[in-house]
Every structure is written in C-alpha cells, then in structure tokens.
Amino acid sequence: MENVFEIHDLSSWFGENQVLKKIRMDIARYSVTSVMGPSGCGKSTFIRCLNRMHDMTPGFRLSGQILLDGVDIHSEQIDPVYLRRRVGMVFQQPNPFPRMSVFENVAVGLKLNGKAHSRADIAERVERSLVMAALWNEVKDHLDQPGISLSGGQQQRLCIARALAVEPEVLLMDEPCSALDPASTAKIEELIEDLSEKYTIAVVTHNMQQAARISDQVAFFLMGELIEMDKSGKIFTNPSDKRTEQYITGRFG
Amino acid sequence: MTGTITFRRKAVDRAMKWVFYLCAFLVVLPLFLIFFDLVIKGAKELRWSLLIDLPRPVGEPGGGIANGILGTVVITLLTMTWSVPVAIMSGIYLAEYGRGKFASAVRFAVDTLTGVPSIIMGIFAYVLLVVPMKRFSAWAGAAALSMIFIPVVVRTTEDMLRTVPTTVREAALALGITRWKATLRITVRTAWPGILTGILLAMSRIIGETAPLLFTALGNQFWQSHLDQPMAAVPLQVFTYAISPYEDWHDKAWAGALVLITMVLLINIAARVLTREKR
Incomplete structure (x- = not known):
C-alpha cells in the first residue's frame, strides 16, 4: 500500500524539554491510524507536527523529516498554508467559530482560502460536507442558526464538516471524542469508518477500546517514544513490547 | 458568648453590604445630578432653533448652535476615518503578533498616551499643524482628537482579541487560511x-473634549465646510458661552451642554444595544 506520510526520526522540543524522540512511522493512504498512550506521552504534539500547527508556538523546534507524498513538509516547496489545506484537523474541544452560523462555519474555509467559488458552488459544497459529516439531516432546516447553539456532538460533526469542506487528503483528529457523551462518540466513530474510504485519517485517543474499534493500525507512544506500531488486531491481542502489554492491561496510564 | 459573636458578625456583614451598596449609589449619583441640572437649566433655551440656527450676537434672542453640532459631527467622523483602522490594526499587532521588546514598548507608550492630559494633545497638534499651516483648522482638531481616540481603542481592541480562545485561531489556521485573513475575518x-x-465609548469621549480643540479647530460663528479652516464644535461653543459675561449666553451654554450629553448618552445606549444582540 502506498504511504501518505513517511516520518523519519522525528524529534521535537518545547524549549529545553524534549517531547518526541526519534519517531519513525508510515501512514498508508485510506487507512485509519490511532495514536494512543498515557497523558503527556507526546501523541498530540506528534499529530500537530503533521500539519505544522506548532509553527506559531514560541520555543518549538524539531528535527528529522516528515514526508507527505515523498516531499518534506518543511521544505521550501511546501507552504504551511497549502499543507493545511491538504491535511485538515479536528480538535479535542468542538470549536465552531462563534458568531457564525452553521452554514458560515462550513463555508468559511472555502470563502477565505483564496479560490473563487460561486455562491451556488459554495452552497453545494457545504451541503456535501454536512452530508459526509452525518449532520445534514439534523441541521438542514436551520443552517442560519449559530454554530455554537448545536449540541456538543453536533458541534464536533460541524467541525468535521468544516474540515472536509476544503477537501483535504488527510484528516488529523486530536482526541475528537474526549469531550463528548457515549452516543455522540459512537456517531463520530461510525463517521470515521465511513470517511476512511476517501480520506487518510490519524486519530489521537487515550481510549483503547476506541482505538481497537476504529483503526487499521495503532501506534503506542510512551514518554515521547514510539514503542510499538502494528495492526490493531495484533497490538491488542499479542503486543511485541512488554510496555504495550502493561498499558493495554491497565497496569499504568 | 458565642451568641454575641454571631450577632456581631452578622451585624458587620449586613453593615458592610450597605457600605458596598452606598458606594455604588454614590458612583451613579453624579450622572443623574448632572443630567437633571442640565435639563432644568438647559430647557430654557432648548428649542428647535437651537439645533438648526447659527449663533446670533449678544442680546439678540434666538439663534442656535447648528454649526457647532455639524462641526462636532464632521470633526469626529474625520478623526475616526483614519483613527479606527490604525487603532484596530495596532490592537491586532499587540494581541496577535506583538511579542518581545517592541511590543512592550508600544504597549507602554499607548498606556502612557492614554494618561496624557488632553490639552497637551491640543498644544502638540498646534505646534505640528497649526503653526506650519498658519491657520486653525478642522484637520488640526481631528489630529489632536486622534491622539486621544487611538490609544483607548488600541487597548480595548487588544483586550477583546485576547478574550478569543486560542482554539478559534487554531481552527482557522487548520483550514489553510493565511494568518492575516484568519485574524481579520475570524x-x-x-x-x-x-x-x-x-470604538463607541472612545467616540463619546472625543465628542465632549474641549481642550484639544481650543487652539486647533478654534471654533467658528458661521458655517464652515472647508476642513482647512477653523470649525465650530459644540464643546467649544459651550465653553465660549459659559465664560462670557452675558446672561442669555449662559442659558445657551446650558442648552449646548444638554445637547452634548444627550449625544454622548445616545452613543452609549447604541453601544449597549449593539453588543447585546448575538451574545
């Protein structure tokens, strides 16, 4: 299978504090990869390297290479703005833009990313994105109400629709369900499965059951190191590393 | 024993509550006193002609401050046309980009500027514009008022932008939107x-400023549409009328003051109404 991301010896630091240590990882196209591990293991930091969200963080630096379709994302050829159009992101807390309607929330990426779209084209893309995010039926009659008036689970699906509207190739999700109730979580998980037919997805989670349910492959992080990465079936039944086994059997974390 | 302590504690608690209430009441009292005083004393001259007529010489009945009202509107709008964008952009700089020494210096300068007495802004504009142009003008008045308006708006803009959660900025950037667009549009x-x-509160502040206009816009007894000429303003007219020795001018000063405070009140109400919606 073809790899979307190839990560070579990625290390990163916040000031003096090293958070990631020589991470090597390949992410295959149209796969779902879960990144799990205890709090503070560097999983969020890792995933945010993939769309250069740390660019603005003072004191952050990294070494190693992150190749997207074979091109280093830190090379001159890649503008972080374009990178983020190809690699979208959904955050831990649902964060629709306040003071924007449901429609505007989804449309805003299209309107502001410089490509001219006609009004009808935008409306069509908004609908398509909301359908893909499994939210259309719930909001189609009140597209002009504020995005933040939706329930938490709906807000998170709105954020997914917003990310999908700009047609990325990869979707990064940083603990997308940790602020949601079980019913909403189930919906998002179902959605991730559907989306993986068209998108490459990387999900950070500290929920092992979730990782087992949704992913093709699971990466286990501990103290900034990638301990083990394998098919999800293998890692939960027969992990190669002792520490992975201890983690999944609830010995720590 | 415990009974008296409890009693005392409760009594002190109640007494302190009343002290807080009383202080709050004392704070709002001046506004009501000023307003009622102005209504009573200004009512005498408050006629339609006050709002639509030019001033008349002493002793002649009637006449108004229409040119002053128009002047105040013109000078205020003039001030705001350049001050609003400059102030908002500087506020954006401080909140979104400003790190390090330059930003601290700007912040310190802006805070200091907020505390500079307004008459100094007038003197400065006088030296900077009136002297080289060899005439008093609306431009100079607006320049002086800008120096009062801008620092206030810079800091409120910065403070308000800081209340926007980081997650909003991150969500915008993650959509592949350039930073300046994400900042301005989101x-x-x-x-x-x-x-x-x-902006509206700073506007109501400059509407009432007199000192910065004294030797910049100067004032004018007639209509004036040229921005490079001396222009009338309500506070200047109030000032002229109030220090004059004539009884009927004093009445007009009161009426002018009433007009002024009504303008300020309306802007403040507008600010309230505009912010209440969509919250």
Missing part, C-alpha cells in the same frame, strides 16, 4: 462586539 469577527463598544 478572530476580529469573534471579538467584534467588544471592539465596537470600545
């Missing part, structure tokens, strides 16, 4: 009600 939009309130 972050600023999120903080807009607060920024707008800041």
